[in-house]
Amino acid sequence: MNYDDWTLDRLVAPADMALEHELAKNPHDLASWQAYYRLVEAAETSPESVQKKLFVLERAVQAVPRSAEMWLLYTDVAESLVEHASYYHHRSDFGVVNSVYERALLLLADNHQLWQRYLRFLTSRQQCEVTFIRRRFNRALLCLKGSVAAIWQLYLAFGEAVGGLTACHVWSKYLQYLGGVEHADGGHIVLVLAQYVQNDQYLNAIALYRAVLASSRDLPVSRLQLLNEYLEVLVDLSKTSPSASLTNHFELAVKDAIALYPDQLGPLYLQLTQFMTEQGHHAKSRHYYNQAILHCDSVRDFVMIFDAWTQFEESRLTELSEAVENNNTDEAAILDALASLDFRMNYLDNLISNRPFLLNDMMIRKDPNNLDHWFQRIDLHKDNLDKVLPTYAQALTQINPLKAHSGTSNTLPKLWINYARVYSSRDDWKTANLIFSKSVTSTFRSVDELVDLYIEWTESNLSAPFKDADTKALYIVQQVLFENKSKDELHASVSKNLRLWSFYIDLLQSFIEDDEKQAENIDRVCDAYTKMIDIKIASPKTILSFASFLQLVNYNERSLAVYESGLRLFTDSELRFEIWNVYLSKAISFGLDIERTRDLFDTCLFENNGCPASLAKPFILLYSNFERDHGFVLKSLKVIKQGIKKLSDGWELAISKEQRSKILNDKFDLYTILFISVEDIETKRGLYEEAVEDSQLSLDQLIRLSDEFIDFEVQQKQISRARGLFKFICKLCNPKNNSLIRISQIWAKWETFEVDHGDEITYKEMLRFKRTVVDEFEKVSKFNEQLNPMGFVKGETVGGAKDEEEVRNPEEIDMDM
Structure with missing residues (x-):
């Protein structure tokens, strides 16, 4: 820009003299300066006009230094001077424009518009001056008050355009401006993290990741995704700058993540073990593989972790083998490597052989109330008594009886029973009885489970080799049936369980073979049956069994009294029928x-x-x-x-x-049966007459009885009575009803009867009767058709033609002999 031709004669025209005189009188009048500028601006565009604008504006801002309007006009004209210039070739001209902005901002430091225009000018035309621009942004943020969102928008755009450390610096300052992690927008936090990672600012990224993961604020991405990104940052940093603190950070991050996301336990532990392996911490890798196996609770995670562990051990064996092969000089080192190789091979073999046990441990951790898993563990330890007994104790301690379940036939009583059998099979009857006594005091979901235990306990003592085993076994059942004082509803109801009473009675009956106490044992059985009837738990089967037992010991009369008590006990007709059926049969067989x-x-x-x-x-x-x-x-x-x-x-x-x-x-x-049993002709005829007049019988049954009655009368040569029976039965149904086969057969039988026993007159009479019956049924049918829904008969059509049946000669009969 050439300032040599900026003379007063060229810059002040004669037309401007009036304003010059006015400004000379009052140089601080802003309106006069504005009018002067408009006058200059209205002139034609020429280099002289730009000079005149700058001349007027320079004088105006000196006269009115705090006029934002004049400074804005001044900066506009100044920018127009370098509108098409290149910063690299006209730095001094750009410096002049910058100086105008700097002078304006010294006086108007809190003017948002000036700052935005200045910063926009710098970022759009002088991008290479990064430090200068960054300092101006910082100065603007310090000077301005109130909302600076527009400044930050320009600042962030500048940072993204520059990239690198500058971008990280800008975003970190913006995060501080927003109030840190707790108050900043989640999207901005994610952008800052992305800038750190893109520019390899791992330490800053780690610090920010830790702060974000420790906070409870909402984020546009899942915390699990952020956590995985954080772990990747740590892995990348460990490749270039491994350190103990970095390893500690990684361990703590994974442990915290496992606590927060237990469903991601498998993948997280695998990342941890892989990190430790890459860092060369093989002992820690094995430790975390073991921890993962001990804490996983799904088959998917178990398989994933176990396969990775075995591959890790195999790779270590490969490394040791290669070390032995490559070392041909140092014998001591070779021996150490061989010892380590042998130890690691045994370690891997043990790991693979323990896989079923580890998998079973995982299944039990996942669902400790699943009985199938516990039975599977017991089966795995079946050859090791030192492991079986603690497994039984652990299972009975951890299983919730009210939540125990099984996909097979395994039950909680079966677990108690098998536990006791371990001791009884080794003749430790004292411990077996102790286990049974503990089992019957435990909690169960149903009475049947408790009954199973009492029955098995009793049978176990019956098989014991010690003296008076039968008496002790019987005492177990008697105590619960007759001396049960439990306040628990489930345990109290055992004394009224039908299956346990039946078992007790069977047990008593097995003792009757003893001739010395036969009568006493019979009385005990009778007392047990009587007790069942008294407490009203006896079933019809119980009554019949009681009576059958008394008959077996020749107490026939007493057995009949049992049937009577059963009939008094039950009111259901089906149950009483079963008792009466046996009662009456036995009464006849006893010859009463x-x-x-x-x-x-x-x-x-x-x-x-x-x-x-x-x-x-x-x-x-x-x-x-x-x-x-x-x-x-x-x-x-x-x-x-x-x-x-x-x-x-x-x-x-x-x-x-x-x-x-x-x-x-x-x-x-x-x-x-009655007709077959009666032989007297008149008596049988009377019974037939009563039967065919029974209004309760169905049409089919009446036809069948009438058919038999007709055959009876024909046998007795009573032709007229037989013909009357034909008329009686044939008028019960329309002969044209093809759905009733029996009525068609009766008509056919009547026709045959007339051919065999009648004449032309009786045959015509039969046909006439048949037509009369048909007419009557058709009239009824037509009448029903004429009924409307209200039950009224439809009116006849006046003058209508009569039906063909009405004009037909009633005496006309077609003969078909």
Whole structure:
């Protein structure tokens, strides 16, 4: 820029004299200076105009030094001088512009607009002056008050453009401005970390990573991702600058991460062991491999860690082998290497052989209440008693009885039982009994599990070789059944368990062979059965077993009393049926008095609390056969007739369709048996008449009975009665109903009957009757069709044609003899 031609004559035109005189009078009038500048600005663009602008603005800022407007105009004109210039060729011109900004900012240091324009000018046109620009940014941040977001935006953009240490410096200062890790935006923190890593500022990155991971603030990325990045930074730094402190940082970072992310235990431990291996800390690698195996809780992590461990050991063996092969001079070193090689081979063999045990340990850690894992561990130690017994004790200590579960048939009582068997198999009965006594006081989810233990405890003592083993075994069950004072609901309910009582009774019955105490043992069995009935836990099977036992020892009369007590005990018809069935059969087999037996049958069949109609048929037949076997034939028939009446009454009271259907089928069977049993013709005819008039029977059953009745009358040469029966049964259903095969068969049978026993008149009468029946059913059908939903009959069409059937001659019959 040439200042030689800047003369007063050229810079002050005659048109400017008026303003010059005014400014001479009042040089501090800002309005006059603004008017003067507008006058100059309005002139044509020429080098002289730029000079005149600078001339006016320089004088204006000297006269009014704190006018931000004039300084902004001054900087605009100054920048226009270097608008198309290159900084490398016109540094002095750029220096003039910078000096204008510097002078302005000395007076207006808190002006945001001036600072932004200055910094923007520096970063866009003088990028090579990094230190100068960075210092101006720092100065701007110190001078300005209030919001400096726009300054920081320019500063960060400048840092990214420059990169390197400058970028790291800028971002770290910005993080400090935001208030550190606890107050800074998560996105900015991530950007700062990225800048540190990109520019190999590992120490700063490590410090910031540690601060971020220790804080609780939200981040745009997951903490696990940040943690992995942190570990990668440590690994990269260890390759160039390994140190003990760096190793400690890595160890602490992984341990903290495992505590926070236990589901990432496997990958994190593998990173730690790999780091230690690369650093040459093989002992630490083995330590952390072992720690990982001892703390992992998934099969995936176990397999991952174990495979990596075995590969690590194999690589160490390879290194030792190569060392032995390459060392041909130092015998002492060779011997040491061979010893180390042998030790490491044994170590690897032991590691591989212990794999099932380590895997089982992991499964138990994952789910200590899984019984299958504990049984598997016991099976692994089955050949080592010193390991088996502590395993049983550990399992029973760690398993929660209320949460114990199994995918197979393993149960918690089975674990107690197997534990006791270890001692009993070695004749240590005292310890076995102690274990059983502890087991029955433990907590269980069901009474059946507790019962299993008592039964096994008793059977274990029965097999013991010591004297009075049977008595001691019996005492175990008697104590829990008769002297149980437990306040726990589950343990108290054992004394009412049907299975344990049945076991106790079986045990007592096994002692009856002793002739000296046979009567005493029989009484004990009877007392046990009676106790079961008294406490109301006896089942029908219990009643029948009790009676069967009494019959076995020839207490027949007493056994009948047991049946009676069972009938009083149960109210369910099905259960009472089972007892009555055996009771009546046994009463007949014992040869009781006839009247007494009849009273039993009458009680079973015809009293209010007797057997229901749906279950009465077997007892009716049994009663009938009993009378017949004793020569009372009429009484036998009377019983069947009484049974039919009972079924008729029961059908009226039955609720379900299934019960009614069964009663009708049983009733039909009784009718059939009755007809077969009666030989007197008039009596049988009377029974047939009663049967076909039974309104409860189904149509199919009535047809079958009528068919038999017709055959009976034909045999007796009663043709007219047979014809009447045909008419009776054939009018019950439409002959055109093809769904009923039996009615078609009856019509066919009637036709054959007329051919064999009738004449042309009776045959025509049969056909006429058939047509009449068809007409009646069709009229009913048409009437039903004419009914609307309200039940009214539709009106007939006036003057409509009559149906063909109505005009047909009723006497016209087609003959087909």
